[in-house]
Amino acid sequence: MEKGIRKYFVIFALPTMIAFTIGFIAPFIYGIFLSFCKFTTVTDWKWVGFENYTKIFFINGNLDTSFIHSIWYTALFTVVSVLIINVVAFAIAMALTKGIKGTNLFRTVFFLPNLIGGIVLSYIWLMIFNAILQRFDMTIVTSQWTAFWGLIAVVCWQQIGYMMIIYIAGIQNIPGELIEAAKIDGANAWQLLRNVTLPMLMPTITICSFLTLTNGFKLFDQNLALTGGNPGKLSQLLALNIYDTMYGTTGWQGVGQAKAVIFFILVALISVTQNKLTTSKEVKG
C-alpha cells in the first residue's frame, strides 16, 4: 500500500499542484513583484522600488491615516465578530445537542442564512436596518459605529449557523463514556463543560476561530454592499480599502498592490499565531 501511494503520488498530486501553481502561487509571487512597480495593466509595469509602500502612509508629504484607520477598524471588527460568533454558535450547538424536539428543524433554520450570498444578504439587511433607523432619523451609515454594528449583525447572522454545524459535529464526537464517567464522579454541569466538553472540543475551536478570524479580516462583499465604506471612508475594512485604492485612485494600482502585500503578511502572521495558540491547548489522544 505504502509503495502504491509512493508510486502514484505524482499522478494524484500533480494536477492539483499544477493548478495551484497556475492559479495561486504564480499570481501571488507576481503580485509581490508588482507591488514594487507602477503599472496600469499587469503586463505593463515600471520598477519603482519602495515608492508604493511609502505612498501608503505619506501622500503629498503628509501622513495619511486612512490605511491605518482601516487596519484598526478591521482588527476591532474581527475581534468582536470572532467572539460573538463563536460564543453564540457554541451555545446554540450545546442547546441543539440536548435532544430537544425539533432539533433538525432548528439546525436547518440556523444554517440557512449561510446559503445566501454576501451581497444579496447585505442588501436585504440594508433595507431592514434603514427601515428601522428611519424612525430615529438615522441610516446605517450615519456614523462609523452604526456601520460597524450593522456589519457585525450581518456577519454574525450569516456565520453563526455555519460554525454551529461544526460545533455540533465536535460535540457529538465526544465519547459518551467520558461524560458518563464525569457525572458518576459527581461533576456538575459547569465542571462538565469546563473540564470535559471544552478540552475535548479544542480541535473544533481551533478550526472555528481560524475560520471566523480570517473571514473577519477578509470581509469584502458585506462591507461593499452594506456600507460601501461610508460615511466618508470611515467604515472601509482592509479589503475594501485596498480595492478602493486599486480602482478608485487614478494611477495607484501599485499602491493598492503594496497594501495587499501588507494585508497578506498581517493576516498570515495573526492566523499562524492563533493556530499555534489554540492547537497547543488541544488534548492529544
Next chain:
Amino acid sequence: MKKKLVSAVLVSAMAATMLAGCGDTKAPASTQTGGTTDAQETTSTVEAGTGSVYMLNFKPETDDAWQALAKTYTEQTGVEVNVLTAADGQYKTTLQSELAKSEAPTIYNIGSTADCAEYADYIYDLSGSALYDHLTDKSLALEYDGKVAAIANCYECYGIIYNKTILQNYIDNYEGAVISSVDDINSFDTLKAVAEDINANVDAINEACGTELTEAFASAGLDSGSNWRFSGHLAGIALYYEFKDAGCDLIAGQGTVTGAYLDNFKNVWDLYVSTSAANPATLDSGTYNAEQELGLGEAVFYQNGDWEYSAFTNPDNGYIVEASDLSMMPIYFGVDDEKQGLAVGTENHWAVNAQASQEDIDATLAFLEWVITSDEGRDAITNQMGLTAPFDTFTGDYASKNAFAAMVNTYGAAGKTSVAWSFNATPAVDDWRADFIAPLTEYTERGGSWDDVKTAFVDQWAYYWDLQNAQ
C-alpha cells in the same frame, strides 16, 4: 481493474475541473502576435478582412444592439468583431484586466483627459481617421500629448427634467400659481418660488388639479447610486463658472479651485432638499428612487440627464409620464441665468488601442467608419441605443429622437450657451467625489458646517490634482 478505472476517471475529472478555469474561451481570432507589428508603412491600404476588432463597450444598456451590429458587420465583410460589455460600474476593472491580455480590446472607452494620462501608452492618434473627419464639433474629441486621443461617440445633456403637463395644469387650475406660463421659469429665483409654492401647497394643488403630487423636487439621494448627480453634475456647474472666470480650458480644468460659486451650489442644493418629501436626515439610506417619483407623477422636477429618456418612455417600467410630458430646463445657478443653457458633454469617447497590431487597428478604424456611415450602424445608434451621435452623417431618419437632447438646440436657438462638462476635469474622480459627499451629507443630515463642504471642495481638489500629476 475496476478500481484502477475508477481512480483514472477521478484523476481526470479532478484535473478537468481544476484546469477548466484556465482555458481560453474566446473563439480563436485571426493570428495575432502581441506587440510585434511588422513594418506596415507601405501597405496603408490594408483591405478590411485581415485584422479583427474587439470592442470593450462602456454602456451596459446598449449591449444587445452592439452584439447585433457586430454580427451584421461580420456577415457583410467577414471581419470578426467581438463586443464585450463591462458590468455597470466595473468598466475600469474590466478594462485593466482585458488590456493585459494578448488579445486586448482594440476599441475602448475613455472618459476624460485624466483617463488619457492613465492609458497614455495605449492611445492611438485618430487625427487622420474618417471618424474624426465626420465629427461635427471637434471639441468633442479629447486631445492629449499632441494626439487626437479619443473621439466622442455620443453627447449627452443634463439639467432639470420637469413634467410640463403637470406644470401647465398647475398654472391653469391652481389659483395661487406664482407663474402664468412655463416659460416664466427662466432664473433660479422663479424656479425657487415655483418649487416652494408647489411643495408647500401640495394638497391644495392635488385637489385643484387632480394630480397626485407629493413634492416639488424628486428626492436628492446621497447614496452612491444617486450622489454623483450632485458631486459630479451639480458641482460641474460651479466648476464651469469658475473655469470660465479663470480663462482655462473648460474641460481640462486647472490644479486649484476656489469654490467661488459654492454659495450658488448651496442655494440650489438647499432648494432640492427643502422642496422634496424625502426626510433630509435619511437621504443616504438608498431607499429613495427619484426616477420613479417623477415617473409616477409624484414630483415635478428632477435633476438628471437625457439618458433618463429611455427609462421614462420604456413601457416595461410602468411609469405614467409620457414622452409628451417631459422636458428639460437648465440648472439655473443664479449666476448668468439669462445665458445659461443645458450642460452638454460626454464621458463616452472611443479610443483605439495603439498596442494592437496594425491589421487590427486598420480593421477597427474601418469598422468604426462603417458604424457611423452605414444604415445599419446609424439605425442602431439612434433608434436602438437612443444615443445622440456627434457626426455629420446622422441626419434625417437618423437624427436623435430624444426629447431632452432636442432641447439643446431649442436653448441654443434662444441664444443660450451650453455649459461644458467641467467635472470631467476632476482629479482622482472617485476619491474627490467621496471626499466631497461626506461633508455634504454631514451638512444635510446632521447640521454639519457648510465650511467643511467648501474645504473639501477646494483642498481635496488641489490634493488629488497634485497626487495625480506627481510622477
